Amino acid sequence: MNSPFSASTPTRAPPRSFLSPKPRSPNPLPKHTKKPIKKLTDADRYTHYNPEKEPIKAYLRIRPKPENYQSIEEPYIEIIDDTQVSMTPPQNSNAYRTRHRAPERYRFTKVFQDRTNQTTFFNETIFDLVQDVLLGNNALLFAYGVTNSGKTFSVMGKVDNAGLLPRSLGLIFNSINEYQSKTKIKPAMHSLAQVYECEDEENRHVLNSCSNEEILQPLDETPTIDIDPNFEYGIWVSFIEVYNEQVYDLLDTMTKPGNKRKQLQLKYEQKSGNKYVADTNTVKVKTIQEALAIMKLGQQNRQVFSTLMNQTSSRSHSIFTIHVVKCPIDENNFVIEDPNYAIVSKLSIVDLAGSERYKNTNSSGQRLKEAGNINKSLMVLGQCMEVLRVNQIKAEMGKNAAIVPFRHSKLTELFKSTFEGDGKAVIIVNVNPFDTGFDENSHVMKFAAVAKDVTTWKQFKPKLDLQNVQVNSKRPRNETKELLPESPDEEEYVEDVEEGEEEEEELNDDNDYFVDSLITQLNDLRNKWIDAETRATNAEIDVRAQVSKENDNELRKMEEMYLLALKRESDMMESQISNRLQLIADNKDINVTDERENAFLTMLHQRQQTVAEEMNVLRMHIKDFDTTRQSMLAKIADLEKENYKERQHSQSLVIELQLQTNNHESSPMLKSIEHATEDEDDEDHDMLKENEDPKSLESFNQFLSLRKQLRRSIFKREELCKDADDIMNQVEQFCGVTFKLAKETKMGKLLKLIAQEEFEKDPYQIRNRAVKLFKRYAQLPTSIEKNGTESSMMMDSVPHELPRQAFASMTINTEESQDFHNLRAENAKLKQKIKLLNKGQNRLKEAFENTKNHQDVLMMDESCTNKASNTVPEVFHQQQDMSLVPEAMSDEPTCTEITKPGVAIEQHVIDDYESDINELLKQKMRHKRRRKLRSR
Numbered sequence: 001m002n003s004p005f006s007a008s009t010p011t012r013a014p015p016r017s018f019l020s021p022k023p024r025s026p027n028p029l030p031k032h033t034k035k036p037i038k039k040l041t042d043a044d045r046y047t048h049y050n051p052e053k054e055p056i057k058a059y060l061r062i063r064p065k066p067e068n069y070q071s072i073e074e075p076y077i078e079i080i081d082d083t084q085v086s087m088t089p090p091q092n093s094n095a096y097r098t099r100h101r102a103p104e105r106y107r108f109t110k111v112f113q114d115r116t117n118q119t120t121f122f123n124e125t126i127f128d129l130v131q132d133v134l135l136g137n138n139a140l141l142f143a144y145g146v147t148n149s150g151k152t153f154s155v156m157g158k159v160d161n162a163g164l165l166p167r168s169l170g171l172i173f174n175s176i177n178e179y180q181s182k183t184k185i186k187p188a189m190h191s192l193a194q195v196y197e198c199e200d201e202e203n204r205h206v207l208n209s210c211s212n213e214e215i216l217q218p219l220d221e222t223p224t225i226d227i228d229p230n231f232e233y234g235i236w237v238s239f240i241e242v243y244n245e246q247v248y249d250l251l252d253t254m255t256k257p258g259n260k261r262k263q264l265q266l267k268y269e270q271k272s273g274n275k276y277v278a279d280t281n282t283v284k285v286k287t288i289q290e291a292l293a294i295m296k297l298g299q300q301n302r303q304v305f306s307t308l309m310n311q312t313s314s315r316s317h318s319i320f321t322i323h324v325v326k327c328p329i330d331e332n333n334f335v336i337e338d339p340n341y342a343i344v345s346k347l348s349i350v351d352l353a354g355s356e357r358y359k360n361t362n363s364s365g366q367r368l369k370e371a372g373n374i375n376k377s378l379m380v381l382g383q384c385m386e387v388l389r390v391n392q393i394k395a396e397m398g399k400n401a402a403i404v405p406f407r408h409s410k411l412t413e414l415f416k417s418t419f420e421g422d423g424k425a426v427i428i429v430n431v432n433p434f435d436t437g438f439d440e441n442s443h444v445m446k447f448a449a450v451a452k453d454v455t456t457w458k459q460f461k462p463k464l465d466l467q468n469v470q471v472n473s474k475r476p477r478n479e480t481k482e483l484l485p486e487s488p489d490e491e492e493y494v495e496d497v498e499e500g501e502e503e504e505e506e507l508n509d510d511n512d513y514f515v516d517s518l519i520t521q522l523n524d525l526r527n528k529w530i531d532a533e534t535r536a537t538n539a540e541i542d543v544r545a546q547v548s549k550e551n552d553n554e555l556r557k558m559e560e561m562y563l564l565a566l567k568r569e570s571d572m573m574e575s576q577i578s579n580r581l582q583l584i585a586d587n588k589d590i591n592v593t594d595e596r597e598n599a600f601l602t603m604l605h606q607r608q609q610t611v612a613e614e615m616n617v618l619r620m621h622i623k624d625f626d627t628t629r630q631s632m633l634a635k636i637a638d639l640e641k642e643n644y645k646e647r648q649h650s651q652s653l654v655i656e657l658q659l660q661t662n663n664h665e666s667s668p669m670l671k672s673i674e675h676a677t678e679d680e681d682d683e684d685h686d687m688l689k690e691n692e693d694p695k696s697l698e699s700f701n702q703f704l705s706l707r708k709q710l711r712r713s714i715f716k717r718e719e720l721c722k723d724a725d726d727i728m729n730q731v732e733q734f735c736g737v738t739f740k741l742a743k744e745t746k747m748g749k750l751l752k753l754i755a756q757e758e759f760e761k762d763p764y765q766i767r768n769r770a771v772k773l774f775k776r777y778a779q780l781p782t783s784i785e786k787n788g789t790e791s792s793m794m795m796d797s798v799p800h801e802l803p804r805q806a807f808a809s810m811t812i813n814t815e816e817s818q819d820f821h822n823l824r825a826e827n828a829k830l831k832q833k834i835k836l837l838n839k840g841q842n843r844l845k846e847a848f849e850n851t852k853n854h855q856d857v858l859m860m861d862e863s864c865t866n867k868a869s870n871t872v873p874e875v876f877h878q879q880q881d882m883s884l885v886p887e888a889m890s891d892e893p894t895c896t897e898i899t900k901p902g903v904a905i906e907q908h909v910i911d912d913y914e915s916d917i918n919e920l921l922k923q924k925m926r927h928k929r930r931r932k933l934r935s936r
């Protein structure tokens with residue numbers, strides 16, 4: 001029997017329980033170094049492995065033409081040789097339309113043509129992996145391809161044509177045969193071993209759920225592998241699926257059909273840093289039949305729904321894992337039942353869900369979501385491959401590795417360890433060139449091309465040392481042998497074992513001394529190594545603690561320093577802000593460093609200058625205005641004086657006229673004119689006394705009343721109107737008018753006045769009618785007084801015969817007429833002068849109005865400008881009475897709030913002046929009217 005520690009035997013590092021401390025790396029970093037402790041990157045991990053490269057293998061399998069395939073189109077895939085294919089884009093492909101039309105070439109580890117049978121395919125693809133797994137390494141195989149390309153066929157096969165998985169199981173069971181273990185050690189977590197007591201932990205209850213139907217029979221032609229006979233092999237299987245990015249146990253027999261299945265969680269294994277699926281039913285299987293039954297059960301539970309393209313399309317990624325727990329057998333044929341010495345390896349066979357294009361499958365709803373998740377996880381798988389490949393190139397160039405996006409999907413999270421080098425990986429690429437689109441297959445090919453370039457590194461496997469195994473962990477192998485299932489070759493095996501033992505004993509006899517010394521040396525070396533390791537570990541712990549303490553202190557100091565600096569800065573900022581606010585409040589010059597504030601202040605200064613200039617201009621205007629006002633006032637005073645003189649002059653003229661009239665004319669008529677305008681009402685009473693006869697008194701009163709009405713109507717209105725016409729009619733039709741009546745009621749005087757007047761408008765011919773009536777009255781006979789004296793209408797003022805002549809001819813003697821003419825001319829001149837004065841006054845008034853308006857506009861502008869700039873001009877503050885400025889300067893000033901006292905005073909003066917002018921004008925009008933009346 002071969003020694004379990006021979007050089008050719010690949011063994012793992014001294015295994016420990018998952019609770020035991022993490023083993024030291026085979027190539028540890030130099031100890032006692034003060035270099036900062038660097039966290040291992042993906043690229044670093046590669047350097048920790050034995051530099052024996054193991055690229056991922058990619059096999060292409062082309063599906064045969066379906067039996068019912070009708071199309072006459074030529075397949076777009078052409079096999080060039082055993083490792084290469086070329087794909088020519090057909091006309092209906094996207095590639096043909098958008099990219100290029102040249103054939104694409106893809107290289108694989110091996111290309112399997114459509115006629116390749118399952119046995120050949122198995123032998124040339126997975127056989128090595130199974131061998132590796134039995135040797136204690138991990139392995140991964142996954143089938144990748146478009147839906148309906150033959151993945152499930154390749155992995156599972158058919159009842160009569162088993163695929164890779166059942167064949168692998170068959171190979172394992174065929175190979176381990178009598179070395180199958182009944183040791184109570186089971187696989188745990190990601191890659192650990194664990195002792196168990198209760199048989200329930202073997203999960204064999206799952207077998208009860210398996211049907212007794214016919215199962216795959218791949219075993220007849222399955223070869224065997226020469227296994228390491230220094231171990232016993234326990235075989236465990238688990239079957240899970242990743243469906244819609246959730247992990248489910250396909251061997252979950254507790255959940256009844258129709259109920260919601262339990263979602264499994266991915267957990268983290270501290271020791272290896274890898275993730276594993278927790279709470280799966282990992283079943284211990286003892287025969288190939290049991291294993292196949294489990295496989296079939298899981299396959300049935302797998303989410304299978306039909307799509308347009310594949311009637312039994314897999315909608316999930318299924319992962320069937322074969323766990324091999326190897327327990328060493330020592331030289332005394334004792335099985336070491338210590339989990340620390342058990343080797344756990346696994347082969348995961350993944351049947352990926354088919355990648356698909358939505359338009360080809362008409363997926364919708366749940367199916368569409370499934371398709372999305374499937375495509376997502378496959379995309380992430382492709383991304384991981386790509387990053388791994390690039391990282392490798394970078395590592396060779398000494399560059400830092402990029403982060404591989406394993407965490408982006410459950411699938412890649414689960415197989416992170418494999419892609420990082422923990423075991424071999426194989427990709428089966430399935431292609432169906434007959435009813436699957438070129439573009440989809442082209443994607444698959446590209447993925448494979450990338451994956452093939454990814455190189456993993458074989459892990460360094462130190463030898464097992466069984467020297468210190470405790471006695472109670474050992475079990476004599478023959479005990480277990482009874483428990484093993486019966487094998488047809490059992491007798492042969494026993495014979496072989498006995499022969500081997502004899503040979504070994506012989507060898508031991510020959511080499512006793514030499515072996516003993518070797519063992520002693522080995523023990524010494526081992527002890528030294530352990531001491532060195534312990535020292536190194538302690539030193540490392542110390543260094544780590546010291547470094548972390550120093551780091552902590554540094555960090556704390558830096559934190560404190562930054563906090564202090566921050567606080568100082570914030571205090572400074574706060575004080576600066578408050579200073580600036582204060583300065584702004586006091587309206588002082590602000591020295592600011594901030595660019596924006598500088599700009600704002602510059603703008604403010606400019607504004608201030610503009611406002612100051614405007615104020616200067618205003619002041620000049622006000623000065624000019626003052627000067628103009630003074631000159632105007634002087635002019636007004638001159639005009640007033642002139643006016644006064646004119647008035648004096650006109651009065652003197654009137655007096656002169658009166659004197660002339662009195663002297664030159666003793667006409668009672670003229671006298672009566674003057675009296676008529678002044679003392680009419682007083683005389684009425686006297687006249688009444690004279691009329692003693694009640695009848696004539698009544699007629700007198702009526703005629704007098706008519707005369708008054710006529711006078712009022714004619715001289716108190718602007719133009720002669722209808723009522724003047726009515727009164728005139730009444731006067732004309734008045735019966736019994738005597739000369740005396742006309743004289744005593746002064747109707748004659750009035751008619752004369754009317755006759756002399758030049759009315760602007762005289763629609764009722766009042767003047768002509770007055771002339772006629774005056775003539776008529778003049779022709780009336782004068783009454784003879786009883787006392788023989790002739791009573792005349794003009795007795796008091798005019799000679800008896802004069803009125804008759806005068807009124808008859810309406811002519812006045814030449815001298816009188818000349819005087820009148822002169823007077824009139826004089827009067828006209830006066831009128832003209834008064835008109836001029838009025839005009840001057842009006843212009844002055846206009847000028848004042850304009851000035852006032854201009855001033856108002858300026859005030860309005862100024863206050864509005866202040867409002868716009870939201871500040872009060874400096875000049876304003878300096879020169880104006882602050883009491884007139886609104887109290888709170890922070891309050892926005894309004895147009896009416898800000899007033900200038902100087903201007904207000906000006907306004908007051910103007911108002912006063914205006915009212916004076918108005919008063920003057922009124923007086924002038926009164927004088928004019930009076931003069932007019934007097935002159936008449």
Ligand SMILES: Nc1ncnc2c1ncn2[C@@H]1O[C@H](COP(=O)(O)OP(=O)(O)OP(=O)(O)O)[C@@H](O)[C@H]1O
Nearest residue numbers: 063064147148149150151152153310313314353354
């Ligand atoms: N090499 C082959 N020889 C004979 N038949 C095959 C081969 N490959 C696939 N088939 C047949 O093609 C059909 C589809 O295959 P399969 O179900 O394995 O496709 P798939 O890629 O797993 O699809 P999906 O991803 O949708 O599950 C099946 O009926 C299968 O028997």
